[in-house]
Amino acid sequence: MAPMTSTERRPLLNRRLAEFGTTIFAEMSALAVRTGAINLGQGFPDTDGPESVREAAVRALRDGRGNQYPPGPGVPELREAIAEHQAKRYGLTYDPDREVLVTAGATEALAASLLALVEPGDEVIALEPYYDSYAASIALAGGTRVPVTLRSTGPDDPQGPRFRLDLDELRDAVTDRTRLLLLNTPHNPTGTVLTREELAAIAELAVERDLLVVTDEVYEHLVFDGEHVPLASFPGMRERTVTISSAGKTFSFTGWKVGWVTATPELVSAVRSAKQFLTFVSAGPFQYAVAEALALPDSYFHELREDLRAKRDLLAAGLADAGFGVHRTQGTYFVTTDIRPLGESDGFAFCRDLPERAGVVAVPNAVFYDHQDAGAPFVRFAFCKRESVLTEAVARLGTALG
Incomplete structure (x- = not known):
């Protein structure tokens, strides 16, 4: 032959x-x-x-904190700081030992979440336009991408043109094969911040159709008009929502790649099962610095x-x-x-x-x-x-x- x-x-x-x-x-x-x-x-x-945050990383390096493999879920100081941040800012209480997972940036958190929660044939609804890693992560998991388009209100909008979510279009996109909603608010690239009313409607839909939700909230502190409200704070959502954020956008250290997941123990365990085979651990000294950054004054x-x-x-x-x-x-x-x-x-x-x-x-x-x-x-x-x-x-x- x-x-x-x-x-x-x-x-x-x-x-x-x-x-x-x-x-x-x-x-x-x-x-x-x-x-x-x-x-x-x-x-x-x-x-x-902030210089104080950069110096915290230098101090951790010099003190030998994080120079070897940190704990798989993240260093305790950072997990505790993340839990305190969620409680102080949003009234969401998480157990730092069982409900917080540190990741190599939000991108890994998203990939690990989708790899853990989506199987071939599952449909994943994402708001379009979406950050490009969403599509790749859904594909790697074998899922089917279902875009719901944010549409421009156009130049005649008295508040100025902006992009809005059509809640009816979102509801119509859900089928018996829908496993998960992937939301990003504040939204990149459009700059849209979903309102409390829109989020309440999304929460009702997720509960009604028994859907999981992954929320990308990395721009949570960069809101100029309106307010940021985590979807996990709505009735019935804490037990079905994986909330993702990171330090890069808030503290301007994007190269450190420190992100995190907050969710129920069952969801965190699932995400960690995938995450451990991606980077395993990362950014040891920077985790200590981000813990200090999250405690910066208002x-x-x-x-x-x-x-x-x-x-x-x-x-x-x-x-x-x-x-x-x-x-x-x-x-x-x-x-x-x-x-x-x-x-x-x-x-x-x-x-x-x-x-x-x-x-x-x-x-x-x-x-x-x-x-x-x-x-x-x-x-x-x-x-x-x-x-x-x-x-x-x-x-x-x-x-x-x-």
């Missing part, structure tokens, strides 16, 4: 990942480096967080929010002056824009051309959609940068496009 040729062999990449190439963030960041453009595409701050969180609010307003005004249709950002550190007022309609082409045209990098929202036509005219900019950087970016966009 003749040997099998390379073209006859099964593809090397797992078929479940075949639809996913290099992330848009890697592509656009590489474009920023190549062109020298200002990178407002990838959502990472260009300054470090003034820190207020100042963070107000600083980012000012940067949001600066960027949003500059984008509007340059001719973009600017959507209202209630939370996160992103502004979504409509490029159709500029005479454009293809976000991919626009973003690939923008670095050469204006010296600025953005991200096309269509990469976050299954229904890419729905996201085609929308482009996302990040404002978690120094004010001088945002001012220069706005000036460049105004010169090139205005």
Whole structure:
């Protein structure tokens, strides 16, 4: 028998990942480096967080805390700090020994949750547009992705254009095969913050249809309009909700990759069963530092929010002056824009051309959609940068496009 040729062999990449190439963030960041453009595409701050928190990590390193494998669930100090945070901020009581799990960032927490809770054939409903790792994690678990689209209210909205959830569309998406709802609020990339009334309706639906829910709340402290209310705080939801957050967005140490899960002992045990075969443990010394960060006074969180609010307003005004249709950002550190007022309609082409045209990098929202036509005219900019950087970016966009 003749040997099998390379073209006859099964593809090397797992078929479940075949639809996913290099992330848009890697592509656009590489474009920023190549062109020298200002990178407002990838959502990472260009300054470090509090010096006291950084010094806490240095102190842990020097004291030999976390330099070897930390406990699988996370160091006790951090688990206790997470439990105290949930109780103080939201009145949610969790046992730090049985109901808190530390992960390698929120991305691992999401992957481990979906790998643990979803089996082939299960349907997972996600709000579209969604962070790109959602789709990959659902695929790895063998689940079926069911997007429910957040839709723009358009320029005639008296409060300004924003993205809203159609609760009827969400209800209609639930079938007998639906296993889990995957929610993100405050929502990346649209900047939407689900209201208390919307969350109450989602909770009623989850209880009625006996659904599990995984909530991505990493932007919980970056809310400018409205309030952040954890879904787990609604009746019947604590026992069916896996709540995920992380330190990166709140404390501006995204490279540390410290995230966490809070849930019932049964749900935490399930997630830990998957997580232990991913990283096992990570970020030992940083866990001690994040424990101290979570205990920072309320003034820190207020100042963070107000600083980012000012940067949001600066960027949003500059984008509007340059001719973009600017959507209202209630939370996160992103502004979504409509490029159709500029005479454009293809976000991919626009973003690939923008670095050469204006010296600025953005991200096309269509990469976050299954229904890419729905996201085609929308482009996302990040404002978690120094004010001088945002001012220069706005000036460049105004010169090139205005």
